[in-house]
Amino acid sequence: MTTISGASRLLDPRMQKLITRGLVLVAAVVIVLFPLSPSASAQNTVILALVLAIGASGLNIITGYTGYLSLSQGAFIGIGAYVGAILATRFPDVQPLLWAPIAGVVAALIAMLLGLVTYRSRGPAFVIITVAFLFLVQFVAIEWVPVTNGTAGLTLPLPDWPDPWGNWPFHLALVVLLALSLTMTWWIRRTKFGMGLIAIREDEGKAGTIGVNAPVYKLLAFGASALFVGMAGSVYGYYLSFVDPIGMFSIITSALIVLSVILGGRGTLFGPVLGAFIIQPVNNFANDTFGGGNARLVIFGGLLVLLVILLPKGILPTAAALLEKTRSKGTVGLSGARLNPLDRPLAPAEARPPAPTGRTLLEVRGLHKSFGGNHAVNDCSFTVPEGSITALIGPNGSGKTTVFNLISGTMTPDRGEILLNGERIERLSPWSRAHRGIGRTFQITRLFREMTVLENVVAPLRDFSVRQLGLGAVSGSEAARAEELLEFVGMSAYRDARAGALSYGQQKLVELAQVLMLDPKLILLDEPAGGINPTLIERMGDLIRALNAQGTTFLLVEHNMPFVVGLCDPIRVLARGAVIAQGSPEQIQKDPLVLDAYLGDDYLLEAPSRSVNIPVVERNPA
Amino acid sequence: MIRLEGVVAGYGGGNVLQGVDLEVNTGELGCIVGPNGAGKSTVLRAVSGLLKPSAGRILLDGEDITGRTPDAVLARGVTQVPQSNGLFATLTVRENILMGAYVIRKQRALVRQRYDEVLDMFPLVQNKTGVRCGNLSGGQRRMVEFARSLMLDPKLVLLDEPSLGLDPKSLTVIDEAVAIMRAKGKAVLMVEQNVRFGLRMATSGIVMESGRVLLTGPAQSVLSNPEIADLYFGGAVHAPVQSDTAANQPTTA
Numbered sequence: 001m002t003t004i005s006g007a008s009r010l011l012d013p014r015m016q017k018l019i020t021r022g023l024v025l026v027a028a029v030v031i032v033l034f035p036l037s038p039s040a041s042a043q044n045t046v047i048l049a050l051v052l053a054i055g056a057s058g059l060n061i062i063t064g065y066t067g068y069l070s071l072s073q074g075a076f077i078g079i080g081a082y083v084g085a086i087l088a089t090r091f092p093d094v095q096p097l098l099w100a101p102i103a104g105v106v107a108a109l110i111a112m113l114l115g116l117v118t119y120r121s122r123g124p125a126f127v128i129i130t131v132a133f134l135f136l137v138q139f140v141a142i143e144w145v146p147v148t149n150g151t152a153g154l155t156l157p158l159p160d161w162p163d164p165w166g167n168w169p170f171h172l173a174l175v176v177l178l179a180l181s182l183t184m185t186w187w188i189r190r191t192k193f194g195m196g197l198i199a200i201r202e203d204e205g206k207a208g209t210i211g212v213n214a215p216v217y218k219l220l221a222f223g224a225s226a227l228f229v230g231m232a233g234s235v236y237g238y239y240l241s242f243v244d245p246i247g248m249f250s251i252i253t254s255a256l257i258v259l260s261v262i263l264g265g266r267g268t269l270f271g272p273v274l275g276a277f278i279i280q281p282v283n284n285f286a287n288d289t290f291g292g293g294n295a296r297l298v299i300f301g302g303l304l305v306l307l308v309i310l311l312p313k314g315i316l317p318t319a320a321a322l323l324e325k326t327r328s329k330g331t332v333g334l335s336g337a338r339l340n341p342l343d344r345p346l347a348p349a350e351a352r353p354p355a356p357t358g359r360t361l362l363e364v365r366g367l368h369k370s371f372g373g374n375h376a377v378n379d380c381s382f383t384v385p386e387g388s389i390t391a392l393i394g395p396n397g398s399g400k401t402t403v404f405n406l407i408s409g410t411m412t413p414d415r416g417e418i419l420l421n422g423e424r425i426e427r428l429s430p431w432s433r434a435h436r437g438i439g440r441t442f443q444i445t446r447l448f449r450e451m452t453v454l455e456n457v458v459a460p461l462r463d464f465s466v467r468q469l470g471l472g473a474v475s476g477s478e479a480a481r482a483e484e485l486l487e488f489v490g491m492s493a494y495r496d497a498r499a500g501a502l503s504y505g506q507q508k509l510v511e512l513a514q515v516l517m518l519d520p521k522l523i524l525l526d527e528p529a530g531g532i533n534p535t536l537i538e539r540m541g542d543l544i545r546a547l548n549a550q551g552t553t554f555l556l557v558e559h560n561m562p563f564v565v566g567l568c569d570p571i572r573v574l575a576r577g578a579v580i581a582q583g584s585p586e587q588i589q590k591d592p593l594v595l596d597a598y599l600g601d602d603y604l605l606e607a608p609s610r611s612v613n614i615p616v617v618e619r620n621p622a
Numbered sequence: 623m624i625r626l627e628g629v630v631a632g633y634g635g636g637n638v639l640q641g642v643d644l645e646v647n648t649g650e651l652g653c654i655v656g657p658n659g660a661g662k663s664t665v666l667r668a669v670s671g672l673l674k675p676s677a678g679r680i681l682l683d684g685e686d687i688t689g690r691t692p693d694a695v696l697a698r699g700v701t702q703v704p705q706s707n708g709l710f711a712t713l714t715v716r717e718n719i720l721m722g723a724y725v726i727r728k729q730r731a732l733v734r735q736r737y738d739e740v741l742d743m744f745p746l747v748q749n750k751t752g753v754r755c756g757n758l759s760g761g762q763r764r765m766v767e768f769a770r771s772l773m774l775d776p777k778l779v780l781l782d783e784p785s786l787g788l789d790p791k792s793l794t795v796i797d798e799a800v801a802i803m804r805a806k807g808k809a810v811l812m813v814e815q816n817v818r819f820g821l822r823m824a825t826s827g828i829v830m831e832s833g834r835v836l837l838t839g840p841a842q843s844v845l846s847n848p849e850i851a852d853l854y855f856g857g858a859v860h861a862p863v864q865s866d867t868a869a870n871q872p873t874t875a
Contacts, residue, residue, distance in 0.1 A: 372757070394789070395789045396787070443787060505658030505815060509658070531815050559788060559789050599790050
């Protein structure tokens with residue numbers, strides 16, 4: 001502690017930040033001033049690397065943040081180049097560099113068309129579609145002769161600026177575009193928009209249930225990913241002074257862009273740029289030494305294989321992980337300590353359920369859902385009274401979770417109606433249902449594993465508006481509310497931990513805090529007490545009562561009978577996909593049907609088997 | 623049978639286990655309890671080889687298996703039933719159970735015999751052998767996982783929260799399954815949040831907190847230890863919100 005060696009000082013986070021900034025600054029200065037280099041071929045390499053870096057930085061938004069790998073990113077360089085070239089030949093009096101913004105907008109609009117495809121496909125299918133898209137664009141460029149001049153290509157006028165300027169205008173234009181692209185990427189990561197994109201990458205289905213309108217997010221992401229790429233393309237086309245379909249829409253360009261992103265590090269700000277400035281020189285070297293063509297393909301294929309084996313996460317994330325590992329070596333990690341129930345204020349003990357309003361908040365009518373020949377939900381009908389804590393119990397396989405999936409919109413029913421406040425919602429998207437006030441947790445937690453705990457809790461969105469997209473991802477009042485909720489579930493010490501590193505029970509608690517952030521009218525809890533320490537189960541019961549006292553309605557699936565009996569009224573019992581019994585806890589516990597199907601004949605003779613220490617007789621009489 | 627000595631391990635953000643010592647013998651059932659995130663599941667991961675300890679030793683029948691790969695540990699007769707999502711969703715129940723015998727797949731007669739034995743033990747899965755595991759409910763999946771873990775006739779079975787997601791009726795099946803395992807001379811090391819359920823079945827209780835073993839002893843004595851009960855097993859409910867008792871208690875930390 002008293003003597004700090006040089007090595008440990010290097011590990012100091014503040015020092016690291018300083019070093020990182022210094023490195024970025026030096027790299028930026030070198031890149032900006034590069035045309036001072038006497039070597040024309042080196043200048044050329046840097047210009048190409050800049051184009052590649054802009055392409056990679058754009059792809060980072062859809063691949064790094066949103067999780068869609070695209071092999072058509074190179075097409076947007078080509079589209080930008082074509083737009084610039086077409087306009088430059090039609091309007092010879094205008095400086096061609098000025099067309100860049102239009103080229104960018106056109107590329108962005110076409111990219112959004114590609115984004116529409118993500119409605120229906122993801123994963124490998126999407127990658128193949130992007131390849132097809134690339135060839136389709138190339139086909140248009142070849143066949144639309146009146147505009148594109150077909151395979152002969154378009155020749156642009158040579159630059160009309162004074163000779164001593166050399167490559168400076170091209171170079172500086174690309175540097176500015178790269179700076180803009182990086183600024184946009186940095187900004188997106190810090191907004192609700194970026195948070196939503198990462199939520200989509202981590203778990204698109206779950207993102208819907210916390211109110212993220214995935215299709216709109218993805219369209220905007222695709223647009224953003226191509227905007228500056230199109231602009232860079234038009235500068236690039238002018239720099240080459242010749243644009244043709246074969247050169248512009250080569251799949252090699254797209255492959256180089258993907259390689260840059262993966263090599264540098266997906267989802268990091270500077271990774272794709274670093275990757276581009278490594279890949280482009282290697283590409284030029286391969287071109288010069290092996291005469292291009294197929295030898296180059298072998299090199300890049302081999303490089304990709306090596307990358308996946310040695311550096312699957314890319315350079316920057318690997319370096320960061322190594323540093324973190326060295327720093328935390330031998331230190332004590334966060335681990336769960338006892339939770340003395342009395343060292344934190346519990347929810348007000350006098351929480352009383354709200355007076356029954358007599359209204360029905362949720363009604364399920366004649367719901368059906370089959371998987372193959374298996375009728376998981378078979379003519380299921382029940383109601384959830386407004387202001388109640390309703391339980392849905394039943395044996396394993398009786399369809400409880402499927403009913404939850406149908407209510408929250410994760411699945412669509414084959415038949416039947418779901419009404420929230422009298423409004424039919426069974427055909428609405430999950431996020432619309434979330435915006436109407438339905439929040440849910442999952443039996444097996446579905447947190448966004450790569451986000452921090454705090455980010456997970458602030459991720460839910462109560463409504464959708466374009467303005468909201470630009471708001472800070474972790475803004476003041478929301479962060480304060482989120483920390484309050486984390487404090488309540490006893491997880492505030494973990495706020496900056498990666499959610500994926502938490503234990504099962506801890507994830508359960510964070511997911512509860514997350515759904516509360518939506519401030520829903522109706523909360524669906526799927527086994528809230530499963531895997532949770534008994535002390536916390538009791539605290540969770542208190543929390544549910546407190547929220548209920550403020551008017552939140554609950555529907556919960558749970559096997560912990562003492563917990564259910566102490567907390568819920570009414571209870572609906574599900575068996576073989578339909579409700580077989582319903583009523584108050586007293587009625588349910590005596591119902592022979594329920595004893596037979598669910599509790600077991602020995603239920604009353606034996607102490608409650610999944611016991612927290614609430615003996616049934618001591619339950620809250622309210 | 624299985625013995626941990628000063629095991630230190632973590633996931634690369636500091637150590638979660640801070641030197642864990644524990645022992646479970648043949649025919650015994652050790653049940654680890656403690657707060658969420660105390661490192662209970664991490665102990666199981668260290669034993670099964672999914673996580674490499676940075677210090678300490680893990681001995682199986684006296685043999686040092688510290689840092690061995692999961693398949694090497696499996697080959698020595700240790701199987702694990704994970705906390706969640708351990709089944710191949712697109713394979714049938716039968717295929718999933720047979721996957722438990724993958725390393726002995728050449729010994730067909732043995733595999734067939736074990737398969738029949740295992741099915742007998744778990745009547746709940748008997749009439750579902752042709753169903754894809756993705757179409758099973760959470761509790762049914764658990765049953766299949768148990769069945770699969772016994773296909774290798776292991777010496778030691780690691781159970782991570784066996785009661786999770788099971789309905790009250792099915793819980794008795796775990797009782798039976800565990801009783802069968804013990805009767806066949808297997809050691810069981812189990813993590814369980816449902817403390818009473820776990821300790822009732824167990825022979826020894828292991829209380830963990832903050833990555834250390836705080837206390838071990840016969841399950842009954844752990845269960846009835848008033849201080850432990852108060853601190854870990856929902857004391858607030860046990861003695862309903864009596865702030866004076868808690869305030870008067872000597873601090874145990």
